[in-house]
Amino acid sequence: MPTSLGKSLSNLMKRILFSKRLDKKEVESFIKELQRVLLQADVSVELVKKISDNLRKKCLETKPPPGLTLREHLIKTLYEELVELLGKEPSSLIGKRRIMLIGLFGSGKTTTAGKLAKYLQKQGLKPALVACDYHRPAAPDQLKQIGEQIGIPVHVNKDKDPFKAAKEGMEKFKQMDSIIFDTAGRNALDKELADELKKLGRIINPDEVLLVIPADIGKVGGKQAEEFNKLVGITGVVITKMDGTARGGGALAACAATGAKVKFLGTGERLDDLEVYDPIRFVSRLIGFGDLQALMEKAREAEIKEEDVKKIVEGSFTLADFYKQIEAMQKMGPLDQLAQMIPGLGYTLPQDILQIQEEKMKKWKAIIQSMTPEERENPSIINKSRIERIAKGSGTKESEVRELLRQFEKMKKLIKSMGGIKGLKRGAFQKVLKRFGFKM
Amino acid sequence: MFSLLKKKLSEVAKKLTGKAKEKEVKKKEVKKAERVKREKEKTVKKKPKLIEKIVRKVTVKKLDENDVLPILQDLELSLVEADVAFETAEKIKKNLVNELVGKEIRRGKEKEVVLNAIKKTLLKILDVPSIDLVKMVRGKKKQGKPFVILFLGYNGSGKTTSMAKLVHFLKKKGFSCVFAAADTFRAASIEQLEEHARKLGIKVIKHRYGADPAAVVFDAIKHAEANRIDVVLADTAGRTHANRNLMDELKKIVRVNKPDLKVLVIDSLTGNDAVEQAKMFDEAVGVDAVMFTKVDVNEKGGAILSVTHTIKKPILFLGTGQGYEDLEIFEKEKFVKDLIS
DSSP, X not given: OOOHHHHHHHHHXXXXXXXXXXXXXXXXXXXXHHHHHXXXXXXXXXXXXXXXXXXXXXXXXXXOOTTOOHHHHHHHHHHHHHHHHHOSSOOOOTTOOEEEEEESTTSOHHHHHHHHHHHHHHTTOOEEEEEEOOSSTTHHHHHHHXXXXXXXXXXXXXTOOHHHHHHHHHXXXXXXXXXXXXXXXXXXXXXXXXXXXXXXXXHHOOSEEEEEXXXXXXXXXXXXXXXXXXXXXXXXXXXXXXXXXXXXXXXXXXXXXXXXXXXXXXXXXXXTOEEEOOHHHHHHHXXXXXXXXXXXXXXXXTOOOHHHHHHHHTTOOOHHHHHHHHHHHHHTOOHHHHHXXXXXXXXXXXXXXXXXXXXXXXXXXXXXXXXXXXXXXXXXXXXXXXXXXXXXXXXXXXXXXXXXXXXXXXXXXXXXXXXXXXXXXXXXXXXXXXXXXXXX | OHHHHHHHHHHHHHHHHHHHHHHHHHHHHHHHHHHXXXXXXXXXXXXXXXXXXXXXXXXXXXXXXXXXXXXXXXHHHHHHHTTOOHHHHXXXXXXXXXXXXXXXXXXXXXXXXXXXXHHHHHHHHHOOOOOOHHHHHHHHHHXXXXXXXXXXXXXXXXXXXXXXXXXXXXXXXXXXXXXXEEOOSSTTHHHHHHHHHHHHTOEEEOOOTTSOHHHHHHHHHHHHHHHTOSEEEEEEOOOOTTOHHHHHHHHHHHHHHOOSEEEEXXXXXXXXXXXXXXXXXXXXHOOOEEEEXXXXXXXXXXXXXXXXXXXXXXXXXXXXXSSXXXXXXXXXXXXXXXXXX
C-alpha cells in the first residue's frame, strides 16, 4: 500500500537493515514504528502491545543467540512472534470429512465453499457441497451455480430448512470424501442466529470448522471470532479478499482470540483463487516489508553457475544465457512479490511498472524461443528480415524484438564491466539483475 | 534678674527646641503617617492587581503539551480501537494538538476544554452537506425522468440488501421502483435480486450472466422511461478497488448511464482499509453519498468517521439489521458520544 506511512517504515527498515551499528536506541525506535504499522494493518491495540513487549524482552533484555547478529535476531523474532499467532504449518484438508464454514455477513463463505471444493477436487478427492444458508436470498442458488461450474454435487433442502439440509446432505453424500457445509452469515452476538449455528454444529458434528473473515475487517474480528468459537469451536481461519489493499491484521486478532490458525487465503474472485496459507508471504504482507533472508535464499537459488560466469567475463554472454536468466528470475516468483521482499523497494515501485515488467519478460521469452540456435549464439546476424520472422513467430511486434536486442546488448556491456572490475563476486550478478530488472 | 531672664530664656529655648522636637516628631509622625498612608494606599492600590494575578495564575493557564498529549493519546488509541483508520486518528490528534497547545483556559478545566475540543473536531468532520433523496427524486419526476441510483462497493459490503431496503423506503414515500441486475458476475446475484423484488413487489431488468452491466442499466432506464417508473436502482458486482479492469468497467457503466446518485456501500466492520476503498472508488467514478452497513454488529463503526473524513460525502443511511425496515438516519451527535465514551 503506497502510503506515506509505508514509505516512512520502509525507510526505517532500510536504516535498520543497512545501518552499521544497530543499538538499543535503534531497536526501540524500530519497535515504535512497528507499532504504528501494525495498528494501521488493523491489529488490535492489545496485541500490538503484546508483540512489542515480547520483542523488547527477547531482543533487548537477552543477548542474541550465537551466530546471529542483533539485526537478524530482531527480524527473526518478529517473524516468530507473528507466525506464532498465525500458524507455521501449511494445512491440509485431506481426511477431513465434514467441513463447516461460518462467519459474518458478506465475508465470502459461499465463494470460499466453492473454492475449497475445487481445491479438494484438484487433490484428487471427491467433495460435495451442502447449502445451509436459507436467510440470504438466493444463497442456495449461488452454491448450485458454483457447483455446476466446477462439477461438484450440491444439496439444497426444498423447505429451506438448514437442519434438514445438513442431515439430508450427510446421508446423500455418505460416499464422498468430504462434505462442505455453507452456513448463513451471522452476527455471532445475535441470540437467534447463534442458537441456529449451535444446533447446526451439533447435527453436523464437523471435524473442521473454518471461520471465514475478510482481510479488511477491523477490530470487530477478534470479538466475533471469540463468540463464534464459543458457539461451535473454530479449528481454522480462512482470510478472504486478500486481493484488495487491506493487510489482514484483523485476522491476527481472530487467531489470538481463538487459538485457531490461518489455513487458506482467498486471493481473487475466480474459484481458483485460493492459496494455502504460507506464513512468510502472509507476514511479509501484513507488516509491509519483505523477508530479506528468503530473498537471499531465492537469489542464491537463481544464482548463475561457474561456467556462466566464465562466459560472461569472456564476453561470450549469449541470448541463450539471457533466456536462462529470465527463467531464473521468474522462478524467484512474480516480480511484485520479489520487489516486496527487498526492504525499501516494496513501496517505491508502482504496481503498474511491475505488471509491465512481467509482461515484458514473458514476451522476451517468446521472442528468444522463436530464434534459431544460431541467432541465439550470435545475435549480430539478426537483420531486418530475421526480425520480421521472429516477430511473427513469437506473436510480438518488430519493435519489441528490437527492444529486446537493445536491452541484451546493454546488459552484456553492464555484466562485462562489472565482471571485469569486481571479478564477479558472489552477489554481483544479482546487482545487475536488480538494475536490469527494475531500472528500465 | 539676669538669672530670671536666663531661666525664661532657657525656658523659651527649651520650649522652642521642644517645639521643634515636637515638630520634628510631629513631622516624622506625619511623614510616617504619610508613608504608611502611601504604603497603605499603595497596598490598597496594589492589592486588586495582585489578587487578580494570583487568581489568574490559579485559574487561568496556558495549555502545554503535557496537559494535552496524554488525553489526546488516549483519544487516538480509543479511536483506533473503535476502528477509525490509524491515519485518520493521527490526523485528528495532530490537529487537536495544534489547536490546543498555547491556548489560555481556566485552570481545572483542562480536561473539559480538551474534551469539548475533541467533540467539536469530530462533529466538524462529520459536518458534511446532507442530501434530501426524496426531494431529488421528486425533482427528477417533475421533469418526467426516472431517478437513477447506482450502487457500488467492495465484495460482500451489502449492496443488494441495501438496495432492497432503499426500495422499501422509497415505496413508502410513494415512488415506484425498478431494479437493474447489473451484477452479471457473481453466481446467483440476479436470483438474489429477483427474490428481493418479489418480496417488494417490483420488477427486475436483467440480462444473462456475463452480459455487459452498462447495457443492463441502460435497458432498465429505458424500461423506467417507458413505464413511468420513478426510480431505477442498479446493482453492480462487488469489486476490489485494486483491480483496474473492474474499476474501468464501473467507469463505463457511469459514462454510459450518467446516474443521478452514485452510492458507495461500505461495510462498517472494515478497519483501516475503509479509507482506501472510499478514496479509490471516489477517484474512479465520484461518489455522491455513502451507505454504511452492518452497523448493528459494531455500533462504534469507526469506519464512518474515517470515510467521511477522507471523502467528505454525505451519509445516506445506515444499515442496521437484516429486515427491510432496518434503515436508520445517521445522527452525528449520538455517534460521536458513543465513539469517545
